[in-house]
Amino acid sequence: xxxxxxxxxxxxxxxxxxxxxxxxxxxxxxxxxxxxxxxxxxxxxxxxxxxxxxxxxxxxxxxxxxxxxxxxxxxxxxxxxxxxxxxxxxxxxxxxxxxxxxxxxxxxxxxxxxxxxxx
Amino acid sequence: xxxxxxxxxxxxxxxxxxxxxxxxxxxxxxxxxxxxxxxxxxxxxxxxxxxxxxxxxxxxxxxxxxxxxxxxxxxxxxxxxxxxxxxxxxxxxxxxxxxxxxxxxxx
Numbered sequence: 001x002x003x004x005x006x007x008x009x010x011x012x013x014x015x016x017x018x019x020x021x022x023x024x025x026x027x028x029x030x031x032x033x034x035x036x037x038x039x040x041x042x043x044x045x046x047x048x049x050x051x052x053x054x055x056x057x058x059x060x061x062x063x064x065x066x067x068x069x070x071x072x073x074x075x076x077x078x079x080x081x082x083x084x085x086x087x088x089x090x091x092x093x094x095x096x097x098x099x100x101x102x103x104x105x106x107x108x109x110x111x112x113x114x115x116x117x118x119x
Numbered sequence: 120x121x122x123x124x125x126x127x128x129x130x131x132x133x134x135x136x137x138x139x140x141x142x143x144x145x146x147x148x149x150x151x152x153x154x155x156x157x158x159x160x161x162x163x164x165x166x167x168x169x170x171x172x173x174x175x176x177x178x179x180x181x182x183x184x185x186x187x188x189x190x191x192x193x194x195x196x197x198x199x200x201x202x203x204x205x206x207x208x209x210x211x212x213x214x215x216x217x218x219x220x221x222x223x224x225x226x
Contacts, residue, residue, distance in 0.1 A: 046218070049215040049216065049217070060213050060214075062213075062214040063120075064214070098162075103153075103172075104151060104215075105169075105210060106153075106163070106165060106208075107165045107168075111162060
């Protein structure tokens with residue numbers, strides 16, 4: 001059974017870079033059928049799609065974050081990663097990684113990791 | 120970008136009630152809309168994809184429909200485990216957006 005697990009610091013200082021990794025287990029990240037994405041949810045708020053990556057490295061980012069976001073993939077480690085630069089308190093959120101299948105739906109999610117931006 | 124308006128934002132209902140949640144999109148997106156259920160402290164769970172196709176294991180009391188730019192999720196007879204927040208997600212094109220959410224609470 002495929003599982004996703006986010007990892008990374010839970011506390012990031014303002015203006016620094018948020019870095020998270022999603023480890024995929026129970027299946028290959030190199031499948032041609034899926035994209036791998038990041039979604040966040042601010043406390044008490046709704047869901048915001050950050051972007052996604054294909055196994056080939058092709059990416060698409062939400063234009064609202066595009067200038068600060070990089071998503072990368074390491075097929076040898078079955079992992080993909082998120083970097084968000086110049087963070088502020090507005091970036092405090094639970095960050096989820098998720099599998100996006102060909103119906104453009106997120107069918108498998110990680111448990112989420114809370115990231116707080118604070119000095 | 121495709122905008123979506125989800126209503127109501129909250130809903131109070133009793134076990135056994137029938138409830139309907141609606142999402143309206145800013146343009147015609149065909150059947151490219153998904154529904155998720157989220158319980159406190161948990162990741163969202165995909166319930167329905169492509170407007171009315173069920174993910175494995177979703178109870179039959181859930182149903183979904185599409186008519187133009189209007190999409191509905193109906194729960195025919197609420198069960199205690201259905202009290203959660205529900206989100207729609209238009210998936211016609213990136214950047215993906217999500218509805219604002221409907222918090223379904225026990226009356």
